[in-house]
Amino acid sequence: MKETQDIANQPKNLERPPIVLQIKDLYKSFGENNVLNGFNMTLYKGENLVIMGKSGSGKSVMIKCLVGLMEADSGSITVMDKDITTLNQETLDILRADIGFLFQGSALYDSMTVRENLEFPLRRHSEKFDHKTDTNTMVIEALKNVGLESAIDLMPSELSGGMKRRVALARTLILQPKIILYDEPTSGLDPITSKEIILLMKDIQTKYNTSSLIITHDVDCARYISDRMILLIDGVDYTVGTFKELSASNDPKIRAFFKQ
Numbered sequence: 001m002k003e004t005q006d007i008a009n010q011p012k013n014l015e016r017p018p019i020v021l022q023i024k025d026l027y028k029s030f031g032e033n034n035v036l037n038g039f040n041m042t043l044y045k046g047e048n049l050v051i052m053g054k055s056g057s058g059k060s061v062m063i064k065c066l067v068g069l070m071e072a073d074s075g076s077i078t079v080m081d082k083d084i085t086t087l088n089q090e091t092l093d094i095l096r097a098d099i100g101f102l103f104q105g106s107a108l109y110d111s112m113t114v115r116e117n118l119e120f121p122l123r124r125h126s127e128k129f130d131h132k133t134d135t136n137t138m139v140i141e142a143l144k145n146v147g148l149e150s151a152i153d154l155m156p157s158e159l160s161g162g163m164k165r166r167v168a169l170a171r172t173l174i175l176q177p178k179i180i181l182y183d184e185p186t187s188g189l190d191p192i193t194s195k196e197i198i199l200l201m202k203d204i205q206t207k208y209n210t211s212s213l214i215i216t217h218d219v220d221c222a223r224y225i226s227d228r229m230i231l232l233i234d235g236v237d238y239t240v241g242t243f244k245e246l247s248a249s250n251d252p253k254i255r256a257f258f259k260q
């Protein structure tokens, strides 16, 4: 049952940003295991939307359906006005170039310098940039955004965990994505480094007006970064609202997320 009002349910005369990503009635089961039971979400342009759900609640399954790595049983997924469940591979690849990922496992290539790690996606998506675009300038700009231009010639083994996460973020940013999907962006980091990454994510959103979907268990991350939050419980979007609204709820299922 929805406890709070989603932006989408606000009166029609209020100005709303355009929708960049929408999931409607998503179902996914593995045999008897009904993981997603009609999950919905709407991401508006320029917002940071956090999805929280306990371990095994289906967050990764949802993300995999979203990026086309897994086929949903039913439901629709629209990314920038295109229903991805109906797209051919070529159109899907073009669309994917506008989506950046920062996944837990998005490790850097150990045998490449930081510079080479950042050049790699540029070569893969060369169609997105004209030939006059100077790769070196793009790499430096991306590293400046994460405060690491001095690390350009270092190898990943010479970086701390927080620095690696920053370089991975720079590698995501270099493709100038319109939407960024973050899967547990602060996992494995100490509280101070986590806070630095969160502030960086916020800066990036402000600077480029990107729209971000952030999956996290980290209540502090949700508190600092979210414009809105969705709690994924029992395979559905159990509730949607701001951190302040949800953390003040009396519903025991919701309260369980904020007791840490």
Ligand SMILES: Nc1ncnc2c1ncn2[C@@H]1O[C@H](COP(=O)(O)OP(=O)(O)OP(=O)(O)O)[C@@H](O)[C@H]1O
Pocket: 030, 033, 035, 053, 054, 055, 056, 057, 058, 059, 060, 061, 062
């Ligand atoms: N390929 C698969 N085959 C069978 N079951 C799967 C598969 N992928 C996921 N599941 C099941 O779907 C459920 C949800 O898993 P999922 O990985 O999405 O959870 P999660 O919310 O991301 O958890 P965590 O926070 O621990 O990463 C689990 O019960 C899992 O066993």
